[in-house]
Amino acid sequence: MMSKQFIFSLILILVIECNANLTSVTYPGIGTFTLTDFYDPIYRPIVLLPQSPEDMNATFYLYTPKNVNNSDILDWNSTDHYESTIFNPILNTTIITHGWRGSSQESWLHKLKNSLLNVEDLNVIIVGWPGGAKTEYTQAVANTRVIGIMIGILIENLANKFNISFDSFHLIGHSLGGHVVGYAGKHLDGRIGRISGLDPAGPFYKGLNYTEARLWHTDAKFVDVIHTDAQPLIKFGMGMYETCGHVDIYPNGGRTQPGCGDQENDEIPIIGEIVDLYQYSSCNHGRSHEYFIESITPPISRPVAYLCDSYDSFQNGKCTWNCQEPNKCVVMDPLADSYHVNKTFTQGKRYFMITAGEEPYFRYQYLIDLIMANHSDDYIGGIVPPLLTEVELRFINQDGDVEEFNFSEKSELFEDETEYPRLFSLDTNPEQLYEMEIKWSRGIDTITTKMNLAYINVTALSFESDSDRMQPMTLKFMPITDDGIPNDDCDGLITTITMCNNANDVDDNKASQSKKQRLYSSIKKHLWIFPLTCFIGTLIITIVPYILSVYYGYTNKIFPLISDSGGYPPGASLFSSFLIIGAIFTTLTAWIRYKQVKYYLQLHWKDDQNINQLKYLRSINWTLVIYMIFSSFGMIILASFRSTESIALAIIHSIGATLSIFGDLLYTTGTAYLCWKLYRIYHLETKPITLIVLTIIKMITAMIFTLNFLISWYMAGNDFLDAKYRSKWPYGHSRIFFLITSFSETILLILISIGFLCLFNRIRKFNDWNKIRF
Incomplete structure (x- = not known):
């Protein structure tokens, strides 16, 4: 009963829309359109004249990696202002547009834009044409030709103005937008680098013998299409099952998608007396752009589709090919220039895959x-x-x-x-x-x-x-x-x-x-051993050589420099060995923490509207590894050059100490900042209160150590280079500075060990190590 009501309503709309007074219309610079264009008594029984370019109310919003959330507006028909915009001619350009009843404010458009800019430096242009899209469906079908040509003219203007190749343009369109980008490609005689059709609209397109009327593989050098809602119109499918690209992918058979319910039994939404077909089919229809977005960053599982003559054959295991064989498989990849296939072979064939019913779809x-x-x-x-x-x-x-x-x-x-x-x-x-x-x-x-x-x-x-x-x-x-x-x-x-x-x-x-x-x-489940070993090892370096050196009478009992107490046997070899082992383990700890934070950021990047901030956090995460490598290198220098009996050795020794201490200080500071951001933005882990307090105390202690170390050296003169003199520092007005130096050095090492204990706690509580590859 509802199917009959829908068909009657649709026919009524078509009849009302038919304007018998006009048979053609011409828009300067766009072209002439007639009521006989692409007419078909079965598949397109009614042809309407498109509205004017002004009626499209089209806006072209330009975004770049440096302007992810703030756009410039491009004029499709004038190049006068292009040089004053943020358009970067060095970068490739991706143009995205919506379909029926859409606008530039649709969330998926900006989600796609953010995803693209997160993984690649691009110019991204979102095309909104609400004046032409928010009409009755048949009028919107007619309007796709005009907005498509307008996009084609924009591309021509950009290419001519900046002397860039058409190959650098990638057009993406959903629903009617899939045919819009097809018309743009036709206007440019198929010279566009790539077009991606996201479930191109089926009603009034499928079945047509006119390939000029719909998205077709000749519209660009590479055309890939995702089909998700290809049920017959009688079952309210808004997509098309026919192939139209060089590669056509049909997730879950391409007709319905898991998690979208049963369209034959669900209650059909109605606006007034008209069936809201778009709202009803939006789940299946919209999955195409959801799949496309998820495949931009490498998902957990590679989104591979298999060549097969039908979905039934695929379900029955008839098409489990070796993907090393040419053209047998394709991997959905929005960033690839092509799918590395023989386009002549794959055109007209279907590739099938399955997905989950909720995010993440590619399992x-x-x-x-x-x-x-x-x-x-x-x-x-x-x-x-x-x-x-x-x-x-x-x-x-x-x-x-x-x-x-x-x-x-x-x-x-x-x-x-x-x-x-x-x-x-x-x-x-x-x-x-x-x-x-x-x-x-x-x-x-x-x-x-x-x-x-x-x-x-x-x-x-x-x-x-x-x-x-x-x-x-x-x-x-x-x-x-x-x-x-x-x-x-x-x-x-x-x-x-x-x-x-x-x-x-x-x-x-x-x-x-x-x-x-x-x-x-x-x-991987026991990676917490590395920071725990660093914590214990740092305490051993701080305490054990001192105890041994004092026990054997080599040094003063009152807070000698740690490096001095480790300069005499039997503490010397222990000190050197633990420094080298500590250098290795601290680097591994930094790498483990880097992979953990990288996983956090990859897991939550889709929810982050501030892509620039996300890139900034990723940059900090990698920089912290560099800081720890410098610190570890300093530890190796300390282990190799403990003597300070000459100016040259003293300088090398001091460089090692500086790299070790300040590399660790920078690492701790950056880690505290990153942990705070993870907690505030993504609600991950706990507040890094201990790390923040530790960082502040460590900074103060490091400054005290450095200042008093230099004062002690200045006041002792060349005697400062004699390890025996330092170990038996005589009473005098300079002794207090040396005691502060040695005491602050000990405190600093203890603080460093506590920092590793904080990392141990955060790594130990992480439960997703099996999802991370090293």
Whole structure:
């Protein structure tokens, strides 16, 4: 009933819009348009004249890496002001536009813009044309031709003004915007570098024999298209299933998307007497730009799509190609100039993939094939009754983490000697999958008490984004027992099934790899050992050499310089060894903390509207590693040049001490600042009160140490270079300065050790080390 109401309403709109008084219109510099353009009695029975360029109310907002949130306005038809704008001709340019009923204020446009500018230096132009888009659908269809040509003219003007190549332009359009950028490409005779169509609109476009009327692969040197809402119009699909690019990707089959509900059964929103088709289909339709945005920064799993003749074939495991074979797979990549494919071969073909129903969408793709065994000998007459049941699977990785999911959403029949393939998007890394568990529930109408499972093939279709693996990996899992998986009378038993290592395409060294991966995972869980070792090691350097040197009578009992007490045996070798080990461990600690903070920033960058601030924090995070490397280098110098019996050695020794102390001081200061930002902006970790107080006290102590060290040297003269003189510092008016120097040095080292203790606490509480690669 609702379908009939919608069709009647749509026809009524079309009839009302038809203006019989005008048959053509000409807009200077744009072109002439007639009512017979692209007419088709079935697919475009009504053709309207487009509105004027002024009616489009078009605005071209320019953003750059230095102006992420503040835009300049470009005039599409005049180059007079271009040089006074923030446009950078050295950078590539990306132009983004919306579709029907949209405007430049749509959140996804700015989310996409921020994502692009976060990973690459670009000029980004957001094109808003609300005057032409916020009309009845058929009028908006007509208006796409005008706004498309306006964008084409803008590109021409920019290219001519700054002498830049058309190859440097990338056009992105969603829904009707997909055809808008197609018209822009047509205006420029396909010389544009790249066009990305995000679920190009289907109504009044699909089925047309006029490729000039819609986005087509000849509109740019490379055209890639994502299809997400390609259901028939009768089912309220706003996209198109037909291929139109060099590469066409169909996530989840391209018709409906997980997490978007059932469009056939959901209540249809109505505005007045008109079906709000756009609002109703916006979930499936909008997933195209959500997928596109998520794929900009490398997601956890590589978003790979497989060449296949149909989604059914893909679901049945008929297209699990080796992606090293040319053109068999494509990876969704908004930043690639092309997908490194033979465009002649891929044009007109479809690539399929699966996603999750919520963010993050790109998880690990799995084809799980449940194969039932032949157990006819166990039944009278050899007739095996089918098993009506629901099946639940559990993946267990090498760390013991469990992921549960339903193999069957509802009760279904499982028959002997039958395969049951399913596609899943899961969180478990296939290279860490260790074992499985299966659970099935017997209904009251089920006769059998066994699930006659032969084995389960688990084929991983995607891997980590930075993995080198390009070929699907199939793991074979078999039950522990050969007589089926037993079940009790109620909820069923949970039975572990183990991986069969003789599966054809499992590496021979899988068991060895699993042990290595478990060891690697265990190490990552205990990375807190490094800052803890630095804390203990610094205390040892501070205390033990002093105790030994005093015990053997080599130095004064009252606060000698730490380096002096470590200059005599047996503390000397201990002091030197711990300094070198400490240099290594402090560098590793800084690197571990860098990876932890980098993960935080990557995890939360999509929620950060201030991209410049995010880049600033990332820069600080890397700079802190440099500071710690300088500090570690200073420690190595101290370990190698402890003698100060000459001016040259004294200078080298002082340089080592300066690098060590002030490198650590800069690191602590930057870490406190970064921790504060993480807490205030992203609500991560705890307030760094201890670090802030520690930094302030450390600064004061370092200044006291440096000042009194220089005074002591000045007052003692050349005697200061004699270690024996310093160790037995005589009574006199200069002794107080030396005592302050030695005392502040000890306090400073203790403060440094406390700093490592703070890092130990923050690293120990972090639980996502398995998601970080070193």
